Amino acid sequence: xxxKRRLGVVLRFYSNLLVVEDLETGKQYLCKLRGKFKKxxxxxxxxxxxxFTPIHGDEGVVENILHRRSELKKPSVxxxxxxxxxxxxRKPEVPLEILDRFIVLVEREKLPLVLVLNKIDLLERDEITxxxxxxxxxxxxxxxxxxTKEGISELKEYLQxxxxxxxxxxxxxxxxxxxAIDENLKLRTGEISxxxxxxxxxxxxxxxxxxxxxxxxxDTPGFASLELEGIEPEELRYLFIEFENDKCFFPDCVxxxxxxxxxxxxxxxxxxxxxxYESYVKMLKEIQEKAFRKx
Ligand SMILES: Nc1nc2c(ncn2[C@@H]2O[C@H](COP(=O)(O)OP(=O)(O)OP(=O)(O)O)[C@@H](O)[C@H]2O)c(=O)[nH]1
Ligand SMILES: [Zn+2]
Numbered sequence: 001x002x003x004k005r006r007l008g009v010v011l012r013f014y015s016n017l018l019v020v021e022d023l024e025t026g027k028q029y030l031c032k033l034r035g036k037f038k039k040x041x042x043x044x045x046x047x048x049x050x051x052f053t054p055i056h057g058d059e060g061v062v063e064n065i066l067h068r069r070s071e072l073k074k075p076s077v078x079x080x081x082x083x084x085x086x087x088x089x090r091k092p093e094v095p096l097e098i099l100d101r102f103i104v105l106v107e108r109e110k111l112p113l114v115l116v117l118n119k120i121d122l123l124e125r126d127e128i129t130x131x132x133x134x135x136x137x138x139x140x141x142x143x144x145x146x147x148t149k150e151g152i153s154e155l156k157e158y159l160q161x162x163x164x165x166x167x168x169x170x171x172x173x174x175x176x177x178x179x180a181i182d183e184n185l186k187l188r189t190g191e192i193s194x195x196x197x198x199x200x201x202x203x204x205x206x207x208x209x210x211x212x213x214x215x216x217x218x219d220t221p222g223f224a225s226l227e228l229e230g231i232e233p234e235e236l237r238y239l240f241i242e243f244e245n246d247k248c249f250f251p252d253c254v255x256x257x258x259x260x261x262x263x264x265x266x267x268x269x270x271x272x273x274x275x276x277y278e279s280y281v282k283m284l285k286e287i288q289e290k291a292f293r294k295x
Contacts, residue, residue, distance in 0.1 A: 004053070004054075005051050005052065005053050005063060006022055006023075006024070006051070006052055006053070006054065007022075007023045007024070007049060007050070007051060007052075007066075008020035008021055008022050008023055008029065008049070008050055008051075008052050009021050009023060009047065009048070009049055009050075009079075009163075009208065009216070010044050010045070010046055010047060010048045010049075010050060010078075010208075011028065011046070011207060011208045011209075011210075011216075012046060012205065012206075012207035012208065013046070013205045014030075016032070016033070017030055017031065017032060018030075018031050018033070018044065018062065019031070020050060020052050020060065020062065021208075021210065023049070026210075027058070028058065029052065029054060029058050029059060029060040030058060030059050030060070031050075031052055031059070031060040031061060031062045032059075032060075032061050032062070033061075033062050034061060034062060034063055037062075042065065044062060044065050044078075045071075045076050045077065045078050045205070046075075046076065046077050046078065046205055046206045046207060046208055046218075047077040047078035047079045047080065047163055047208060047216075047218075048065050048066070048068065048078045048079065049065075049066040049079065050062045050063070050064060050065055050066065051063045051064040051066070070109070070110075070111065072109060072111075072165065072222065074222070074223070074224065074225070075165075075205075075206035075218060075220045075222065076205065076206060077163070077165065077206050077208075077218050079163055080111060080163050080164070080165050080218070080222075081111075081112065081162035081163050081164065082111060082112040082113065082114055082158070082162055082163075082164050082165075083106045083109075083111050083112070083113050083114070083164070083165050083166075083167050083222055083223075084113075084114050084116055084155075084158070084159075084164050084165070084166045084167070085099070085102045085103065085106060085113055085114070085115050085116065085167050085168055086116045086118050086166060086167070086168035086172045086173060086174050086177065087099045087102075087115070087116070087117060087118070087168055087169070087172055088117070088118050088119045088122075088171075088172045088173065089117070089119075089122075089123055089127055089131060090119060090122045090123060091119060091122060091171075092169065092171050092172070094168075094169050094172060096134070096275045096276075096279060097275075097278070097279045097282060097283075098169055098226070100240075100275075100276060100279035100280075100283075101226045101228070101279070101283065102167055102168065102223055102226070103115075103139075103239075104228070104231070104236070104239045104240070104283065105223045105226070105228075106167070106223070107238075107239040107241065108231060108239055113139050114139065114140045114141075114142065114158050114164075115135055115138075115139040115140065115141045115142070116141075116142045116143075116144055116151075116155065116168075116177070117131055117141065117142070117143045117144070118144050118145065118146065118172055118173040118176075118177060119145060119146075119147075119172075119173060120143045120144065120145050120150060120151070121145040121147050121148050121150070128143060133273070134273040134275060134276065137242075138241060138242055140158070142154050142155050142158065144177060144180075146173050146176035146177050146179070146180045149180055152177070152180045152181060155177065155181065156181055156211070156213055156214075159181070159211050159213075159214065159215035159217065160213070160214040160215050161214055161215055162215050162216075163208065163215070163216045163217075163218070164215060164216070164217050164218070165217070165218045165221070165222040166178070166217065166218070166221050166222070167221055167222040167223045168221070174221055178209075178217060181211060181212075182211050182212040182213070184212065185209050185211065185217070206218050206219060206220050207219045228283060228286060228287055228290075231287055232287075233254060233284060233287050233288050233291060234252065234254065236254075236280065236283060236284050236287060237254060237255060237263075237280070237284075240276060240280050242272065242276070243255070243263050243272075243280075244262060244263070244266070245263070247262035247263075248260065248261045248262045248263065249261070249262075254284060255277075255280070255281075256281065256284070263277070264277075
């Protein structure tokens with residue numbers, strides 16, 4: 001029996017066992033951890049790339065964790081490549097301020113963002129155009145309908161070869177989009193986990209689901225809490241990526257009441273969307289108030 005080490009991605013956990021997908025063959029292995037991990041106090045998390053040795057059949061042992069490119073805390077997933085922020089303008093009408101909050105939180109994690117405007121089957125042409133005017137130049141924007149399937153293949157292309165987290169307010173259609181992308185997504189947990197689920201093991205951590213045409217999606221939405229916890233008042237302006245913060249008269253300008261503020265001038269001239277600026281001001285005031293209330 002050959003026991004060559006292979007590279008895999010951690011899909012999910014069952015107490016002390018983990019399911020690893022071979023990066024080359026796509027085959028899934030139920031793995032144990034080498035004892036050294038416990039001694040060293042290190043544990044792989046969902047999304048980690050690991051070196052593992054197949055033992056027999058579909059079992060293996062994890063030998064090493066490779067360098068983590070990124071680590072999201074809620075849900076706890078390593079190596080997330082991008083966040084897909086889904087929003088809608090009707091049913092529900094997601095306030096732009098809520099969308100901007102999602103964007104700020106993703107920017108804070110320094111993760112690439114793809115914006116999805118879903119339920120376009122419910123929208124008039126000019127509603128879409130207006131939305132595009134604000135966000136079209138900031139982020140890749142995919143317009144979709146889980147009902148008519150418009151934009152689904154474009155969205156699939158963004159998922160190719162990447163680990164993606166979906167985010168967005170309740171009811172915008174995150175699950176519906178995943179179903180439209182791959183109708184087996186919810187079921188595709190592999191034979192290994194079926195075997196386990198018949199036992200009493202359950203998985204409590206986030207899981208990666210394999211997308212049929214390539215890529216993985218995290219099974220739990222990201223950024224469930226829209227708290228701006230930990231963001232400094234001086235930091236917020238950099239999370240609005242279109243603000244040209246270095247052009248104001250005062251270098252530390254936070255674009256509120258300072259004179260000769262370039263950002264406010266741009267809003268006045270219509271070169272910067274008012275809604276984005278208003279979201280910024282609301283969030284800034286909220287952060288400032290919290291900072292003030294701190295003992
Ligand atoms: N008209 C229309 N309805 C849609 C579309 N996508 C989803 N819906 C409907 O919107 C409702 C909510 O969709 P879900 O996929 O459950 O939304 P979600 O974002 O996963 O919601 P949470 O699980 O609460 O976070 C369902 O009734 C869907 O059928 C769409 O593109 N067009
Ligand atoms: Zn300014």
